[in-house]
Amino acid sequence: GQQLNQSPQSMFIQEGEDVSMNCTSSSIFNTWLWYKQDPGEGPVLLIALYKAGELTSNGRLTAQFGTTRKDSFLNISASIPSDVGIYFCAGQPISGGSNYKLTFGKGTLLTVNP
Amino acid sequence: EAGVAQSPRYKIIEKRQSVAFWCNPISGHATLYWYQQILGQGPKLLIQFQNNGVVDDSQLPKDRFSAERLKGVDSTLKIQPAKLEDSAVYLCASSYVRLGTYNEQFFGPGTRLTVL
Numbered sequence: 001g002q003q004l005n006q007s008p009q010s011m012f013i014q015e016g017e018d019v020s021m022n023c024t025s026s027s028i029f030n031t032w033l034w035y036k037q038d039p040g041e042g043p044v045l046l047i048a049l050y051k052a053g054e055l056t057s058n059g060r061l062t063a064q065f066g067t068t069r070k071d072s073f074l075n076i077s078a079s080i081p082s083d084v085g086i087y088f089c090a091g092q093p094i095s096g097g098s099n100y101k102l103t104f105g106k107g108t109l110l111t112v113n114p
Numbered sequence: 115e116a117g118v119a120q121s122p123r124y125k126i127i128e129k130r131q132s133v134a135f136w137c138n139p140i141s142g143h144a145t146l147y148w149y150q151q152i153l154g155q156g157p158k159l160l161i162q163f164q165n166n167g168v169v170d171d172s173q174l175p176k177d178r179f180s181a182e183r184l185k186g187v188d189s190t191l192k193i194q195p196a197k198l199e200d201s202a203v204y205l206c207a208s209s210y211v212r213l214g215t216y217n218e219q220f221f222g223p224g225t226r227l228t229v230l
Binding site: 004006040041042043044045048088090101102104105106107 | 118156158170207218219223224
């Protein structure tokens with residue numbers, strides 16, 4: 001099956017620092033998504049990317065869809081304490097049809113020290 | 115707009131017992147998903163419904179897991195009998211259906227299952 005390698009597994013940073021995390025796949029994806037999960041909650045979509053090379057921002061978050069369609073990165077600028085959580089990348093394969101099956105990475109645990 | 119509702123939030127059972135989880139998707143969402151999230155992992159799709167039909171259940175352990183969505187709205191996921199390795203958070207998600215584009219999946223808070 002498809003594998004997503006997400007790195008780093010965890011990060012411990014100071015408030016105000018910038019953060020970067022990435023995801024690579026063994027196969028091509030049609031769509032890349034970045035989610036955040038807070039403790040005791042389900043994942044919440046942060047950014048969706050639909051085209052190779054696409055760069056999309058959502059406030060302090062920026063994500064890019066790699067040109068090979070096999071990778072994506074997420075940057076968070078000027079981190080704040082509420083950025084704490086687990087960040088997941090997820091991809092939808094090239095031939096999704098009506099079956100929008102997502103494959104998730106293992107997540108990056110972000111801790112922000114005030 | 116109300117989000118995806120799940121119950122119970124927590125469940126503790128002994129191995130070989132049965133358990134059921136309930137999900138009420140966002141009103142109007144035709145597609146419903148059940149995911150299993152083991153500690154330290156990302157969610158893994160177990161089953162996907164569109165209305166009351168199964169679209170994908172390739173990763174559902176059918177010898178012990180079953181799911182239904184009889185009226186195309188609420189859904190129930192059952193485990194019978196449970197094993198220790200079934201300890202996980204079970205997430206339900208729902209989405210609209212618009213062909214040709216990604217349809218955002220909205221997740222519920224999950225049910226945390228502990229099998230002793």
